[in-house]
Amino acid sequence: MHIELNRRAGVPLAEQIARAFEARIASGLLSPGEKLPSVRALARLLGVSLVTASKGYAALEASGAIRCVQGKGCFVSRTKTAAAKAATASLDGEDAAAHAAADPYAWQHAVPDYLPRAQLWHHYQNVPATHQLHLSAIQRELLPSRDIMKQIQSLMSEDHALLTAYGSFQGDDDLRGAIARLLGKAGVRTSAADLLVTSGAQQGIDLVARTFVGPGDVVVVEAPTYNGAIDVFASRGARIVSVPMDGDGMDVDRLARVCDRARPKLVYTVPTYHNPTGTTMSAARRKRLYELAAAIDCLVVEDDPYSDMYFDRPPPPAIKSFDRTGHIVYIKSYSKLLSPGCRIAAVAASGTVLSRLVAAKTAADLGSPLLTQKAIYAYLASDRFAAYARSIRATLAERCALAESLLRRHAPKGARWTSPQGGLHLWVALPDGCDDRELTLAAQREDIAVLPGSVCYAADASHRYVRLCFSYMPEDSLAFSLARLGRLMRETRAT
């Protein structure tokens, strides 16, 4: 493993070491029973003293994250978290030592990597639960897959180059044209030439990070924020600074003060139906955020998968709609709205920021598949899209109302949430004494998956929240799950 120590962070190095190991354990990058490097090896790897390395392990042992066996070494504990539950081959220290001797791949543990955390990987897939409230997605039966398939079938009978050609690295011209027109209608002035097609918003975030963020660069995120973005910025060695939110989104005054102390290279925000909290940044703050970015020449990544999913009225204009100077990199995903399986999003940017992103996309994968791009293009350009968008908005509004009424009925006093005006989830503050990790585990035992809120913080995680998606499971599952969760909130609080 590779651990970035920051000698100017004001956080003791031993504590930084302990936190880095905790992040790897929470991510499943270190498995229960896995042997850690010796104190000597760790000290050498990180360029710290034996005392510091040893203190780091002592802190981990004190918190129960690892177990040290005299003469054998230190091993990741069998923990009580979901992480440990999911791991099938959970071993004790002694077993692990014997196992390691027989393991032809044991040498690999000593190969350093540049993945400080990978919570996305860990928290979304292989979650063995029938009732999946941990995702941020729309129920499959509600998606327009039949219509998109029809488009694919008619495309395939006309165009045989769909499979044979590398697409344009920047993305299919038709698709970029259609997206530019849709964004224009929503107030985002861009053009096909200023769009880059990516494999979902995730790749858009990743391309910006790999191009513009390096070790020690300051990246500002909301607290909480999308945990997939934290993974990406952390893997670039960024110094992630969190800015708190209120009912109007990121606190831009606070951001301005942060900028005085540590000039950010990039600000990442989900201003509309924020993930995970569901809040929406006010128009005034959006404008102010753009002006701030333009004043200090930092990039803003505006991640916008949810703005089409409003309940009553459209959200405020995108931050990108204020942009005249190319400071805003706007990421529009159609993945959640239309087809997670097609992995289609677009990044709107300008100038050399755009050309450098195209160069990075080329190095990353030589461009997205043409077939799925053309399929989404044909659907977006058809008259079906507008009707679908209207109908899914109504459905999501109903689902949200249903989820809120179920929570009001079943959740104990003290559970709180703010009604979102769009999007796919509720961010529920748990009653006093109820911990997100315990609730997540208890829910898993009842066949329900929720996202523990603490994974959405880059640092100083709160354990008082869970994110519940109201749009992925059918209504009966929602009714069952929220009734159970209400009971579990009471029970875990009592223990």
Added chain:
Amino acid sequence: MHIELNRRAGVPLAEQIARAFEARIASGLLSPGEKLPSVRALARLLGVSLVTASKGYAALEASGAIRCVQGKGCFVSRTKTAAAKAATASLDGEDAAAHAAADPYAWQHAVPDYLPRAQLWHHYQNVPATHQLHLSAIQRELLPSRDIMKQIQSLMSEDHALLTAYGSFQGDDDLRGAIARLLGKAGVRTSAADLLVTSGAQQGIDLVARTFVGPGDVVVVEAPTYNGAIDVFASRGARIVSVPMDGDGMDVDRLARVCDRARPKLVYTVPTYHNPTGTTMSAARRKRLYELAAAIDCLVVEDDPYSDMYFDRPPPPAIKSFDRTGHIVYIKSYSKLLSPGCRIAAVAASGTVLSRLVAAKTAADLGSPLLTQKAIYAYLASDRFAAYARSIRATLAERCALAESLLRRHAPKGARWTSPQGGLHLWVALPDGCDDRELTLAAQREDIAVLPGSVCYAADASHRYVRLCFSYMPEDSLAFSLARLGRLMRETRAT
């Protein structure tokens, strides 16, 4: 821009600065007429003295790469290379200064990035030539796109989850199973559980690099090598060490001596019908390379897009077939062979190297699209695949023979190449006095695109080679192009 200076490299810092700018200019990341940072700004950015920064610019000016105007600053020259030709808005220093004042995106030039080069982006797309011999691809009409489309159509009528679900981050189970069986037949023992599906081999290389390669890590490549791999390793800040090749592939004795001096983190090789040279590493060297990697615990990336494209007999066993310890990361692309537009490849790895790659894939794009995975699966599992593979081998052998006979007839004395036993290209040594850049430009004027060999070197580029793909253009185009190229070799030599 971000420039990695290595203070222990034994290369003067001013020279490192000049080289870094040259790479960015050659990549199109700096455009003709673009203004460079002031000497003062550059010195501050890189933490070097004003004298060093100034020397770097002086070297660039001496070579003609930039032009410095007293009181205005330094600007990228209008160069004579294809790069400059392709740039539409080529400006002189003075024009550029005026232009910059009116350019709302001018501030972006000062935003550092982590893209030291992007030759892949620059050299493959937007090459305005009818006769495209610069690619490494099979002629579209020869690919089995109709059969793959039929498979997609029948899949779509059966399975509606293809568009609605995120696929497994690691890749579709069916596809991984089918690839594991095919690899098994070719002697590579792996299993569905040990495979990761990626968006082409390019993403496979990139995932390995982002996971395991960081600033200063030593990465060994062949000289020459696939230029897309150089882009990726350079973007990670790797110290790239080139090992020469002979008719049996990479010189593994030389590699062993390199390892004594600078322990590599990773060795990247294309052992079978090497890109760009077409040579094949002998079985003895493959075994030796595996043993060397296992002895010093370094990873070997075996990039294998061409092994199914043999002419007479199958190539030696993959390096991966010797692997018992998880040192070999094997990348099998089906993109070139079946469908560049589907972007499907698989990475075979083991242990935590695999799990860390899956975590990286998740952060990169949440998994590849399901539809294209299922399409390739259905085709690979069908009885059509074996018949196609036989027939394309015969066709490629004929095309190669045709290209060689055309070269023998038209190329001047002194042009040399080694007959490949498979793959898609010829690596042609130019006659004395003929430079790859001049030939590439001259060919472009005659509507023919070739790949200048110099882009395939990580350092100390030879300008004596071009790579010619014999499989992408139809036979009449090949006949036209090679006759012209023969004439141009004579003419450019004479000037």
